[in-house]
Amino acid sequence: MRAAWERRRRGARNRTQRMSEPSRSLIAQQLDEAVGACRHGWEVLRTRGPGQVQFWFIALLIGIAAGFAALLFRKGIEELQAALYGTEDVLHLHSFAETLPWYWILLIPVIGGLAVGLILHRFTDDGKVHAVAEVIEGAALKDGRVPMRPGIASAAASFITLSSGGSSGREGPVVHIAGLISTWMSNRLNADGITGRDLLGCAVAAAVSASFNAPIAGAIFALEVILRHFAVHAFAPIVIAAAAGTVINRLAFGDVTEYMLPQESMLEFYVELPAFLLLGLVCGLVAVALMRAIFWADDLGSYVQARVGLPRYLRPAVAGLMLGGLAVYFPHIIGVGYETTSAALTGQLVLHEAVVFAVLKTAAVAITIGGRMGGGVFSPSLMLGALTGLAFGLIATGIFPEVSGAETLYALAGMGAVAAAVLGAPISTTLIVFELTGDWQTGLAVMVAVSLSTALSSRLVDRSFFLTQLERRNVHLAAGPQAYLLAMVRVVKVMRTMGAAGVPDEAACWELIEQGVYIDANATLEAAMPVFDKASVAFIPVVTLWGDGRPPELLGVLSHVDALKAYNRALAATAAEEHS
DSSP states (O other), X not given: OHHHHHHHHHHHHHHHHHHHHHHHHHHHHHHHHHHHHHHHHHHHHHHHOOOHHHHHHHHHHHHHHHXXXXXXXXXXXXXXXXXXXTOSOGGGHHHHHTTSOHHHHHHHHHHHHHHHHHHHHHHOSSSOOOOHHHHHHHHHHSTXXXXXXXXXXXXXHHHHHHHTTOSSBSHHHHHHHHHHHHHHHHHHHTOOHHHHHHHHHHHHXXXXXXXXXXXXXXXXXXXXXXXXXXXXXXXXXXXXXHHHHHHHHHHHHOSOOXXXXXXXXXXXXXXXXXXXXXXXXXXXXXXHXXXXXXXXXXXXXXXXXXXXXXXXXXXXXXXXXXXXXXXXXXXXXXXXXXXXHHHHHXXXXXXXXXXXXXXXXXXXXXXXXXXXXXXXXXXXXXXXXXXXXXXXXXHHHHHSGGGOOOHHHHHHHHHHHHHHHHHTOHHHHXXXXXXXXXXXXXXXXXXXXXXXXXXXXXXXXXXXXXXXXXXXXTOOOTTOHHHHGGGGSBHHHHOEETTSTTOOOHHHHHHHHHTTOOEETTOBHHHHHHHHHHXXXXXXXXXXXXXXXXXXXXXXXXXXXXXXXXXXXXXXHHHHHHTO
16 A cells, blocks of 8 residues: 555656746747847847836836935035034034134135045046036037036045035036936947937936926926927937936925025016116126136136146135135125025025125135136025025115015015026026925016016127037037037048049149148038138048158048038938927
């Protein structure tokens, strides 16, 4: 009986094994197919780019990554700032700094500046911090990419600057960090120009939304400032990314506004509107003064640095010394300036305080950025605008008390007007002011002031602080695609080689070369088109310049017609993207 029972048990086990083998084989086959499908999908993404639905999922992932990066950047600054200054409430930093020994307030920015200088000297070619201007340039000229190595160094430099008392903002570094994230993804996907720019817009929208809890403004900022067009195909993924960034912010900080207003402001529409028109003009001039002060400080710093032979890694430390000396007497300039901005929006400052703090903040921002310490200009422009608006409001309500509303309404409108003029972003700035304060009832006053300030400032600078920065580097984006597209087409890509159909003989080419009419093969159409206009010729010889006394080598010719065709194709491609 025992032997029979053992035979039956072995038989059952064998039957179970024979039944489970096909099952395991089927599972293994399905796993292999799933792995193969994933590999094939990744290969398709790399070679053909993502489809629409796939791109939305990628936008969501980028939004989450950029949102967490912005959150960690902000939290990190607060933690390091609290450790350096010994306070737990960094939102009231300047009040606490007033109680610190003067030498500590002086020393912290110097140490921070020295660290910044060493980082930039080691990891960047020019010793400068990269920020929003480089992201705009990447969107327009580099298929949505930004340089990785100097970008990471710039993020570290801005982090140290903002933590050690630098008088700048965190939005510029956050936008650039978002650009680094999108660049990494674009390189992984081998994305073309349109996809790369869309990914960049998604990352920036998420970062701005996460940094300020402003989803609407974050999405519009990416379209208005970074991509500089409102293409429909980019809207959905950018909104998805902005929503993801906002959720991350609200999980960390809750659904609260950045600034709290004391009461709902009321506007006497027909009587008081001319005052907001005048405020807009004043804010436009203040914004221009801020921008020119930064550029003047940068030029002066470069001049002094060259004259005294100061190593470039010490320049931020000297700027830190100047900031520290200013902060000893006026700690209001330290950092982003949240406490002072809130005081202006709630009317807790008197007239002379608002004016003095506005002048000092302008000087501090110029020293910080002109001294190449790092950071952005958005938060400082908010503070400067709130102070300007409050000062204007105190004067206006004092002269016409019977027809005026609260002076804090002028502070709110001024905050938006100066920031919009500096950023060159009237739409997104108007929205971000609403979302930062939660006050949607005074939209007309803010819009009126913003429209006048941007209209005036755009005539006095190249549209915005960022575009003026690029213009100073001979990167002509302010005038639109018709100005910068020529710089994207290299002569060697358009020229016809010698012996090709329609190419003149060598004798005719050398005759023009002897007259000084030629173009280097590495040049772009931006350099070639003026030659056509000046020489009035149908073609230009294309040469290689050796530069060691040797005669140039004739490679081919650039036809005026071919150059115009290439330019027209570039314009058509840009227009197709912007209207898709």
